[in-house]
Amino acid sequence: MLQVGPWDCERQALKESENAVDRPLALVRGERLVEGSIPIQRHFAYCWSGLLSRTEERDNREYSLLYNQPSVLVGSRTDVASVSSWLAPVIWEGTFNPILIDSIYKQHNLTIATTVFALGKYTRFVKDFLESAEQHYFVGFRVHYYLFTDQPESIPEVKMGENRSLTVRKVQSLNRWQDISMSRMEKLEKLIENELAYEADYIFCLDIDTKFYGRWGVESLGRLVGVIHPWFFDAPRDRFTYERRPESQAYIPAGEGDYYYAGAAFGGLLEDVHQLTKTCKEKLLIDAANSIEAVWQEESHLNKYFLLNKPSKLLSPEYMWRGINEKAAQIKVIRFSNVAKNYAEVRPNP
Ligand SMILES: CC(=O)N[C@H]1[C@@H](OP(=O)(O)OP(=O)(O)OC[C@H]2O[C@@H](n3ccc(=O)[nH]c3=O)[C@H](O)[C@@H]2O)O[C@H](CO)[C@H](O)[C@@H]1O
Numbered sequence: 001m002l003q004v005g006p007w008d009c010e011r012q013a014l015k016e017s018e019n020a021v022d023r024p025l026a027l028v029r030g031e032r033l034v035e036g037s038i039p040i041q042r043h044f045a046y047c048w049s050g051l052l053s054r055t056e057e058r059d060n061r062e063y064s065l066l067y068n069q070p071s072v073l074v075g076s077r078t079d080v081a082s083v084s085s086w087l088a089p090v091i092w093e094g095t096f097n098p099i100l101i102d103s104i105y106k107q108h109n110l111t112i113a114t115t116v117f118a119l120g121k122y123t124r125f126v127k128d129f130l131e132s133a134e135q136h137y138f139v140g141f142r143v144h145y146y147l148f149t150d151q152p153e154s155i156p157e158v159k160m161g162e163n164r165s166l167t168v169r170k171v172q173s174l175n176r177w178q179d180i181s182m183s184r185m186e187k188l189e190k191l192i193e194n195e196l197a198y199e200a201d202y203i204f205c206l207d208i209d210t211k212f213y214g215r216w217g218v219e220s221l222g223r224l225v226g227v228i229h230p231w232f233f234d235a236p237r238d239r240f241t242y243e244r245r246p247e248s249q250a251y252i253p254a255g256e257g258d259y260y261y262a263g264a265a266f267g268g269l270l271e272d273v274h275q276l277t278k279t280c281k282e283k284l285l286i287d288a289a290n291s292i293e294a295v296w297q298e299e300s301h302l303n304k305y306f307l308l309n310k311p312s313k314l315l316s317p318e319y320m321w322r323g324i325n326e327k328a329a330q331i332k333v334i335r336f337s338n339v340a341k342n343y344a345e346v347r348p349n350p
């Protein structure tokens with residue numbers, strides 16, 4: 001007589017849906033894995049996906065995470081490079097599994113310091129930046145924002161989630177936007193040196209005239225992290241707007257360079273970003289003493305630094321896009337983007 005157990009019924013039902021692959025990931029109890037067949041494991045994965053925290057609280061036994069087998073033969077993206085020639089990963093949508101990577105980093109109890117500057121009329125960008133960050137940026141992780149401004153009184157109240165905080169620092173007003181932009185390097189150097197050592201593990205330094213539209217999470221963490229500039233990701237390097245005058249410390253000769261990196265976002269471990277900001281500040285000072293200002297200010301120096309000190313991780317332009325309405329075939333998700341601004345109106349000088 002044919003024995004039909006409860007597992008067989010479930011197995012049958014699941015076989016039918018087996019081709020609807022890409023089920024959400026979930027924690028599954030270890031002993032079920034031995035008992036069930038593959039479709040049954042998937043079934044549990046699916047059914048339990050909403051219950052992770054509750055089952056974890058209830059039961060301290062070991063859990064394993066179910067997900068599609070990673071292939072060593074086929075990359076998940078074939079239209080873009082997901083690794084540099086020095087073997088730094090390039091992070092694109094589809095190259096990582098958000099739930100898996102979150103579960104790995106969750107165990108480490110990390111704090112991500114995040115710096116922004118809003119001087120003069122740029123205070124108008126603060127509200128959208130912070131509100132959108134609360135929705136998309138390292139959700140579920142500890143984030144400490146540091147906001148530097150010449151007008152602390154005009155910084156709006158933004159409701160922060162659990163384990164998230166904002167520190168506002170007053171800084172001196174400056175007359176030229178170029179000086180505001182460049183002065184960030186020194187402020188960051190000092191912040192890391194004087195305050196962050198016991199406060200944070202990683203730091204990201206971001207432009208404020210921006211907004212988050214999609215996940216920016218732990219997949220972005222690395223020792224030294226650069227973001228590929230959205231206007232140059234598909235350009236040959238002779239078109240990159242590197243500083244081309246040998247008199248500047250930011251000089252990069254024709255025929256050299258890897259990528260063109262955005263000045264609007266970089267990060268990494270405190271120590272590595274400290275070294276970066278300190279070096280860029282020193283080079284900016286040497287340039288100033290020689291009466292030369294690099295064509296894209298600190299962004300030019302950042303590009304020189306990254307040429308000599310290769311980032312250990314690269315973020316695709318999904319992490320610093322041109323604008324929410326701008327499209328490119330390779331950009332499947334806009335995570336963080338410039339917001340439109342009238343340069344003449346918002347900047348203190350041309
Ligand atoms: C997408 C990108 O990579 N943007 C870079 C680019 O132009 P951007 O046009 O993005 O520069 P920007 O005007 O946003 O200035 C950079 C940042 O300086 C701050 N700020 C500037 C002016 C001001 O009046 N008040 C104020 O607070 C603010 O945080 C702003 O986000 O080149 C700049 C340097 O030339 C920086 O490297 C920017 O990061």
Ligand SMILES: [Mn+2]
Pocket residue numbers: 207208209264338
């Ligand atoms: Mn900007």
